Amino acid sequence: MSENKKLYSNALIFSLAAAITVLIGTIVTMFLPMFTEGMHPKLKELKPYTALQLAGRDIYQREGCVNCHTQTVRPLKSDVLMYGDYSKAGEFAYDRPFLWGSKRTGPDLARIGGKYPDDWHYQHMTNPQAFYEKSNMPKYAFLNDRKVAVEKTISHMKALGFPYTDADIEQLKNSTEMDAIVAYLQSIGAAVAKKAILQIDESMVEEVSPFAGNKDAVLKGERLYKAECAGCHGQNAEGNIGGSLVDYAAAENPDRDIYLTIANGFEGAMPGFAAACKSNFFVTYPRLKVQCRALRLSMTKKKSGRWWSTLRV
Amino acid sequence: MSAIFWGVIGLVAGLWISAQMWDAALNLPPYFSFGRLRTFHTNVLVYGLGIGAEFGVFYYLVIRLTKRPLLFPKLARFHLWLFNIGVAIAGITLLLGWTQSLEYAEFEWPIDIAIVILWVIFAINIMGTIFKRKEQQMYISLWYIIATIITVAILYIVNNLSIPAGLDKSYHLFAGVNSANVQWWYGHNAVGFLFTTPILAMFYYFLPKSTGLPIYSHRLSIISFWSLIFAYLWTGAHHLVYTPLPDWIQTLGIAFTLFLIAPSWGSVVNGYFTVESDWSVMKNNYLTKFFIAGITFYGLQTIQGPSQGIRVISSLIHYTDWVPGHVHMGTMGWVTMVICASVYYIIPHIYKTTIYSEKLANAHFWIVLIGQLAFSITMWITGVQQGAMWKMTNPDGTLKYTFMEGLLRNYPYWQMRTLAGVVFVVGMLLFIYNVMMTIKKGKAELEAKVEPATATA
Incomplete structure (x- = not known):
């Protein structure tokens, strides 16, 4: 008790005791791990940001994108289905700071790189509501009118010790802030090999859509088209970033091919919608009978069985 | 002097x-x-x-x-x-x-x-x-x-x-994973040492001062203090559950987060038992309910927080609006309540006067309470809905909803939240008005006292 009295009546001893108390947890969970390998992993394929990408990342930070978008896919089934392969520790070695975020008001962006063509990002950043009518994302059209700050970006590259060439600087001089942020977005997750989370093959799909001629399904499909496809293929399927579907339908592709195209997409050109497709749900458009139904993926069985087991859940 | x-x-x-x-x-x-x-x-x-x-x-x-x-x-x-x-x-x-x-x-x-x-x-x-x-x-x-x-x-x-x-x-x-670890060691403890310990300092002083009741247990406050400041620093990683941060740091963070319930509730219990000796102060002293409501939300906050750290729960509510709901219960329910009550106590004391209007202060209390509850509860509902919609799958294993479908269902809740925010702000405006009027009153009284003095001199 006498010791106690001393502790609470000597401010210096008390302050030291408090400092030591808070430092124990600090040292164990924050300071010591810094010297372990687990904190500094780097994937072989990981490259430092180019000057244009870094300029884009600076803009991403400046606009506070991190407040609404995370950049880390959790090793959870639903996260992986929605976004793609879960995040690896070795993807972030050049990230100062990390931009994992803490809130998904918008979707995660860890697998956004290469998911859409550049054009999609230009148009979507300029006017997100053209793609999703009720999207709450602010318009970033002003980035189209601003030139990249070349000198600043060079000094940033130097501060980070990232290599760059004269050609990179030339490119910077001719770029808008929109060019930069699109370049950055397309670089996210580039170190991890793309793999389709759900790859649908021919054997899984009927040759002819079982919904052929079903009016309800056509209506549902039209709604789905407006929500998910019209941004790229146009409100009337006339084509925009993606090709004209009027022409596509005229070509009378077999149902199964259409189905597989929608489910699997084309890398870098069109995302696959397999994971987001609802069972017994129809994607169709006048004269375009596409069904996206019944992805009875045998996921629980053989093929993708292995895929589940890689998750830490 | x-x-x-x-x-x-x-x-x-x-x-x-x-x-x-x-x-x-x-x-x-x-x-x-x-x-x-x-x-x-x-x-x-x-x-x-x-x-x-x-x-x-x-x-x-x-x-x-x-x-x-x-x-x-x-x-x-x-x-x-x-x-x-x-x-x-x-x-x-x-x-x-x-x-x-x-x-x-x-x-x-x-x-x-x-x-x-x-x-x-x-x-x-x-x-x-x-x-x-x-x-x-x-x-x-x-x-x-x-x-x-x-x-x-x-x-x-x-x-x-x-x-x-x-x-x-x-x-x-710091880069990458390390950057994340340092940031959340900071981030969580910034909350701890800007929104918990300083507010507890106010609570432990103003509660006994305003009620005239001594703190229930000195020993309990000693134990709470040391274990709180010890455990807090270990817990940052619960913000990084299911990220690429090494698992052992995550698990350690979660374990200490659960432990943190004990010291937090040490202070909660101490607060309750202090008032236990005479609950009539709740009725007779308008400040008591600020402190008791505040410590109640602190108690709820420190139960809810640790449960959010658990992996299963984190996987549902992390990244959703549940978290802002949680944060705002702490800031609007605990921090603001105690700070306001402290100011209600301090201002009349320095100006040697009494509060301008107890009625207004009571109105302030209830309005702020309603605003905060409406805010947090709508956020919890929408957060669980969001998390569930992100996770929901069809029998064949595909996702039931697209991200956009989930987002659109939040809108009505976000509108309600704005309304709740307005209610809260109205309450706070009453508070500012009350404090300003108290200062005005105090100054006027002082002048009134000084004038006769100079007149006689």
């Missing part, structure tokens, strides 16, 4: 009112996340309102608890001006897009340096006064004040270590 006395008044009133002005202005814009404004909102509230109030209240507390005037009263006045200018400039830089993108540490390095200078000025004055105190034993509130000053200094300096690249830009000294 009296000069110092008036200096403190200037401080507390000045700080408080300036801080409140940030608050009211900031709660008005719509909440839909807008990158720069959100950062502005959190930082101006944390640094302007939260820390501003803490500076002022701590000066008041330390003078009482050490039974001596501040060591450097003029420095405190300077500190006030520097603080107000600092918050104004710092807020502007955030709107300009100067940000480190580290949550609650967004300010760029020039502002960081200014903040460290401010903190050092504050620390010198407070610690100096404590070292030269006239009261031998240090009361519980002083422990929490000392812990706050030391820990915030360590946290803030380490996490803001960065490589400057121009006036408006710097890059975190």
